[in-house]
Amino acid sequence: MSTKEIKAQTQPAPRYTKDQLVEAKRFTTSEKDILTGLLSPEKTYTLDEAATVITTFKEKEV
Secondary structure (H helix, E strand, O other): OOHHHHHHHHOOOOOEEHHHHHHOOOOOHHHHHHHHHHOOOOOEEOHHHHHHHHHHHHHOOO
16 A cells, blocks of 8 residues: 555544535535534534435434
């Protein structure tokens, strides 16, 4: 394995604040609304964690 491959495996996923995620172009308007309502402003989240919050909310029974 090269040094670059080893670094890629050991680096933690970047974390973002609620405001950064809500401003991201990655999410649709409705997904941003979900994040606004469910994420805590004091915590940071990975993109995977944010996507999980959205998916869990969308799959809830009404």
